[in-house]
Amino acid sequence: MKFKKVGIFLMVASMCAFLAGCKGGKLPDKEIVLKAGFSTGASDPRVISTELFKEEVEKATDGRIKIEIYPDSQLGADSDLIKGVVNGEVDITASSAGNFAMYDTNVGISAMPFLFDGFDEAWNFVDGELEETAEKNLPDFNIKVLAHYDNGFRCVTTSESFGPINSVSDMNGLNIRTPENQIVMETMLLLDAKPKVLPFDELKDALAKGEFDAQENPIPVIYNNGLYEVQKNLAITNHSYDVMLFVIRQDVWDDLSEADKKILHDAALKAQKKDRELIRKQTEDFISALEDAGMNITYPDLDEFKDATSEAFDIFKDSYDAELLSKVLN
DSSP states (O other): OHHHHHHHHHHHHHHHHHHHHSGGGOOOOOOEEEEEEOSSOTTSHHHHHHHHHHHHHHHHTTTSEEEEEEOTTTTOOHHHHHHHHHHTSOSEEEEEGGGGTTTOGGGGGGGSTTOOSSHHHHHHHHTSHHHHHHTTTGGGGTEEEEEEEEEEEEEEEEOTTTOOOOSGGGGTTOEEEEOSOHHHHHHHHHTTOEEEEOOGGGHHHHHHTTSOSEEEEEHHHHHHTTGGGTOOEEEEEEEEEEEEEEEEEHHHHHTSOHHHHHHHHHHHHHHHHHHHHHHHHHHHHHHHHHHHTTOEEEOOOHHHHHHHTTTHHHHHTTTSOHHHHHHHHO
16 A cells, blocks of 8 residues: 555656746647648749748757648648648648638738829738738638738730730730639739639640640749749730738637737738749849840839729629628729
8 A cells, every 4th residue: 555655656756847847837839730732833922921930939949849841732722722722631721812702702802903102002902901801701611811921913924926905905815814803803804804714733835735825924923933934925914913821721720829829920020021022123123134034014004903993893893791892992
């Protein structure tokens, strides 16, 4: 009996010593591996910025939380990556806000045509109360927004055989690839183009084969992914601003300690800052770089394009929260 008591005492003493060695008497936080998937290549600002996120998180946790980055659609196209976050197969991704609209239409409101005149105006919006309101239902789909990356303003490129875009009339009948983004597709329809969805990782090959006359993407995407090699004309249309939601699975987030949540939050804001700096600089620098690469650059009258797409808000008015739409318009 005495030996049993001694054994129990030693076991309890060992447990107390273990707990005392842990922070605040708590059990150590568990090791975590998070998979971050992206549709674009490693040179894309969203991937580069997530590399910084990875460094910050792994440094702050002494490698206890590891981030594995998979570019080039290794884990799927944008729609697959978002679906992967929803169903638990992908932990982290960054994709255009409009691509999340299949789960909650309000999220895509920032992609409405010609809503912003420049980066500063757009960032004030996405960092503010209206964007927060637009995203409020995403946790219901297992999506937690960590930060707002940037993708720039979308522009139209066309093939050499189709010719340049100088006016809205040049868009008539244009066979153009778009992402699975209803606002972008509707914008193209209002311009009398013929949009068709194709995963981004298949785009360059499809353009090379002549399956599309055109595509539309922000300037950094056009340059970083070599689309200028298969498209010879670039029209600076800036028809839609492309904020990117940098997201993590809500169930993963909920399972983190408060200390780990702060680490990820702080790292995400640093990555956001880097991403925005890269996008602004690349947007400014790459127009001349694309011209040097042989692209013909045109600057259509944007007022004409704005007039042609003004019905977009009426088309989507029943899809958005009425109060949110009213505040955005005013």
